[in-house]
Amino acid sequence: MLMAHPAVLEELLRRYEELRTRHGEGGEGVARRLDDVSYTLCVSTGTRDIAAALAVAREQVRRSAPRRDDVVSA
Numbered sequence: 001m002l003m004a005h006p007a008v009l010e011e012l013l014r015r016y017e018e019l020r021t022r023h024g025e026g027g028e029g030v031a032r033r034l035d036d037v038s039y040t041l042c043v044s045t046g047t048r049d050i051a052a053a054l055a056v057a058r059e060q061v062r063r064s065a066p067r068r069d070d071v072v073s074a
Helices: 006-023 028-045 050-064 068-073
Strands: none
Touching (some): 006 028, 006 050
């Protein structure tokens, strides 16, 4: 399976969180963009629902972050 680049997943997670916060404000534009980013997260992570997509994306981003001991030794 193809894996999305961690930077792409980070951006999708950021947009998702922002849109979730703004979703209560109403407006079809926000709802539509939230649907779009949710779909993209699902496709990017190979999942079928947003809860699973968020968990997989967060885990992939976490695993790609440099470990603290890697940074110290560099």
